[in-house]
Amino acid sequence: MFRSLPFTASAFTRSYATKLNKYPRPKPGTAERPAYHAPDPLNNNPQAVVTALPENDLTFIHRPPPTAPSPHSLTTNPVSPLLRPSKSKEGVSLPPPSRPRFAREPLPRASPQTMSEIKRLRALDPGRYTCSVLAKKFSVTRGFVQSIAALKKSQRRAKRREQEAVADKARGEWSEKKTTLMLIKAKRRELW
């Protein structure tokens, strides 16, 4: 089989040695990729309010800046929607949830019987019926079990001490490099 010449090759047949989009080469002094032209933010913007002024043959576009809102709010004009009467805006498409976990459907509400059963089991044997075990058993979240069936202050303090001892033991076995990295991580967390 003869190797087809570039200028006779059709755009959709590939040969082994050549890459079709190598030619035509960009002119010297220009970039391989085309220049980036940012889209006009006023064009087709859902936040922009367009008013036509036909007598002067003008279009007035009001688009508030998309920066984060400042916390300067007044009681007469609050920034937070929590302080304003809730109004339902039908058909507004919302951005996707930030994590796939948040896109899951919420679990069905637990019945009062389930709640009392959870409380009973947790009080019976907190070591055996931990929050995770109960959450799996009754298909609720661990935080829900924690909020409805909290342990007594003394029990919580004892458990905390045990957990701290386990964590301290683990931290003692870290190498110097790991300790440094964990401290850096903690400092970054502090600066959030």
Place this chain on the structure above:
Amino acid sequence: MVYGGVSRAVKTLRAVSASHLPVFPPTQATKSSFDPQTWGQLQPPPSTALSAFAHRIGLGAVLTDTDDILKACTHPSILSLAPSSSSQPIETNAHLSTLGNALMGLFATEYVNATYPYLPTRVLKAAVTAHVGPQSCANAALEMGAVPLLRWAPKASSSAVSWTPQTPAVQRTDALASIPRALTALVYHHRSLPSARQFVHSYFLLSRQVDVRSMIKFVDPKKALKEMVAKFGRDPPKSRLLKETGRFSNSPVFVVGIYSGEDKLGEGFGASLKMAEYRAAEASLLAVYLTRRPPDDLNLPTDTFPRGLGDIFAEDAENEGDYLPPDLPHAEVMYASGGRSGRIASEAS
């Protein structure tokens, strides 16, 4: 003027004017037990200086008696220096300072609470301290020019050794701070509670900007926001990704917005999704906490007190109905209430 190597003793010295003394040097100077430094610290400033001070701070018409002003500028620690066998006991500002401190706390708390109705209680307390706390009072005294008039001593009492837990040493800041408090009490005595309030407002509340935002610290803003939204009866908050770039690179940027239903409560950016969500929750909480009431709309409870002299419990006919109590906002979320909510695991449920 003493330059370089100024000793502590020299720093506490106050310039004593001899012109107002009937006899100089004083008659007890011949005795061997005479200490000129102590004598100098005990000397009152001239009455002209006290009168000038009163006029300088705008209370010339209120504080006409210079003895009152002298009393306001004398800290109780001076009694540790006073000889026990003195003919004229020195009057100090102990009672005035206590009363004035209570009044200033009252005025500052009602003002901050009225200005920021949604502020958490611990932040409100910090803001009140920033406005009328010991450091602010001491700074105000410095600005008023009360330093040469202050009479104090570093020891709490004459029997105290340098420092013990029961008798800690007196700091100059505390001694200075007692002066504006005593002045507030004097204005209350000679005029009325609204006048004392006007004094405190002009020197401490309206003329001082306090950064409330730096006092708000979050442990778990997402949890706090969840509880706050539940209290307002809205849809539970959900974080949504608005923008992102460089997800698997070494410098990603995520912009996350927290939504309650269709309303965006707050927005935050970060190098990770968790960081961006954290910041968005913080922004949502700050948007509520830092909501201010405009100064024209402020309705302070002390408006109900009558303006003139007389019985403070008397009803003021001309100002009747001026005060309109504001609506109380949703109570503060106490999510870290440590099991006091009553929802405890129990066998008998």
